[in-house]
Amino acid sequence: DIQMTQSPSSLSASVGDRVTITCRASQGIRNDLGWYQQKPGKAPKRLIYAASSLQSGVPSRFSGSGSGTEFTLTISSLQPEDFATYFCLQHHSYPLTFGGGTKVEIK
Amino acid sequence: QLQLQESGPGLGKPSETLSLTCTVSGGSISSSTYYWVWIRQPPGKGREWIGSIYYSGNTYYNPSLRSRVTISVDTSKNQFSLKLSSVTAADTAMYYCASYPYYSDNSGWVAFDTWGQGTMVTVSS
Numbered sequence: 001d002i003q004m005t006q007s008p009s010s011l012s013a014s015v016g017d018r019v020t021i022t023c024r025a026s027q028g029i030r031n032d033l034g035w036y037q038q039k040p041g042k043a044p045k046r047l048i049y050a051a052s053s054l055q056s057g058v059p060s061r062f063s064g065s066g067s068g069t070e071f072t073l074t075i076s077s078l079q080p081e082d083f084a085t086y087f088c089l090q091h092h093s094y095p096l097t098f099g100g101g102t103k104v105e106i107k
Numbered sequence: 108q109l110q111l112q113e114s115g116p117g118l119g120k121p122s123e124t125l126s127l128t129c130t131v132s133g134g135s136i137s138s139s140t141y142y143w144v145w146i147r148q149p150p151g152k153g154r155e156w157i158g159s160i161y162y163s164g165n166t167y168y169n170p171s172l173r174s175r176v177t178i179s180v181d182t183s184k185n186q187f188s189l190k191l192s193s194v195t196a197a198d199t200a201m202y203y204c205a206s207y208p209y210y211s212d213n214s215g216w217v218a219f220d221t222w223g224q225g226t227m228v229t230v231s232s
Contacts, residue, residue, distance in 0.1 A: 034218020043203070043222040050214050087154065089218050091207070095169045096144075096156040 002026050004090055006099030012107040019075040021086055023099045028068045029092035035064055035073045039084045047086075048073065078104070109134045111204050111223035119198075119230050125191040129204030129223060136185045137162045142207040143187045144219060145178060147200040155200075159207060160187055194230045201225045 003026040013019050023033065031051035036044040046055050048064035051071055061076040075082055083106055088099040115127035129143065136143065145157040158168040160178045168176050177190040191198060203226075205219040 032216075032218075036218075041224075043224050044219075045222075046218060046220050049217040049220070053214070053217075055220075091216060091218055094167050095171070096159075098154040098156070100153050 001095055002029060002090055002093060002097055004088055004097050004099040006088055006102060008102060009100060010103040010105065012105050013078050014107045015078055015080055017078045017107075019078050019082075019104060021073045021102045023066075023071045023073075023088035023090075025069045025071070025090055025092075029090045031067050032090060032092035033064075033066070033071050034089045034091070035062075036087050036089065037082075037084045038087070044087075075104075109206055109221040111206065111221055113202060113204050113223045113226040115202075115226060115228070117227055117229060119194055119228060120232055121195050121230060122193055123230075125189070125194050125198065125228055125230070127189045127202055127204075127226065127228070128186050129188070131185045131187070131206075136180060136187060137182045140209040140211070142167075142216075143178075143180065144205045144207050145189045146203045146205060146219075146222075147198075148203070149197070149200040152200075157189065157191075157202075196230050199228065199230050201227050 005024045007022050033051045035048040038044040047058050047062050052064045063074045065072050085101050085103045087101040110132045112130045119125050142159040144159045148154045158178045160166045160180050175192045180187040205222040208220050209216050
């Protein structure tokens with residue numbers, strides 16, 4: 001199985017901060033990775049697919065990068081509505097696996 | 108735009124079979140450009156992919172659950188279903204269904220795009 005190690009597990013940040021979240025794969029997954037945002041009681045929302053493609057309708061302050069084993073989700077200027085949990089998904093090989101999640105909280 | 112909605116009992120007893128259904132609206136479950144997926148997240152724990160099914164019935168299951176899982180599709184109702192047998196308290200979780208799309212540009216299969224709201228299932232005697 002491919003292990004997805006996501007860091008940090010939580011972070012505190014202020015509105016306007018630049019935030020970076022990382023997922024590392026235990027083996028190469030090309031660009032077969034997505035990033036999601038989830039708020040309490042809501043369905044996960046896809047932000048990024050194919051590691052760096054921005055989902056239609058998602059603000060451009062979100063960006064994804066990486067290929068192979070290391071991937072990054074960046075929020076360039078954190079907004080109040082961005083406080084949520086973020087997680088990655090690898091779909092390169094079965095079983096599909098998720099990162100552990102990052103809870104972004106208000107400082 | 109696709110919408111997915113999970114349904115099923117919120118409570119089950121140990122050793123029983125858990126049955127959930129995901130109803131797809133805004134698109135056809137018979138589309139050749141989607142797999143349909145079940146995921147779960149136990150309270151305080153990480154997310155776990157359970158399995159995937161294509162409209163033709165082709166399935167992939169998580170080896171950790173394969174012996175207890177059956178995923179099926181009902182094209183006449185635009186639904187797909189999950190059965191998990193011999194449940195224990197460890198199967199208590201929020202269960203989600205999702206769509207796993209294929210993009211005909213060079214992207215190919217890409218990360219799940221639409222998720223249901225989830226349904227909480229508690230296993231307790």
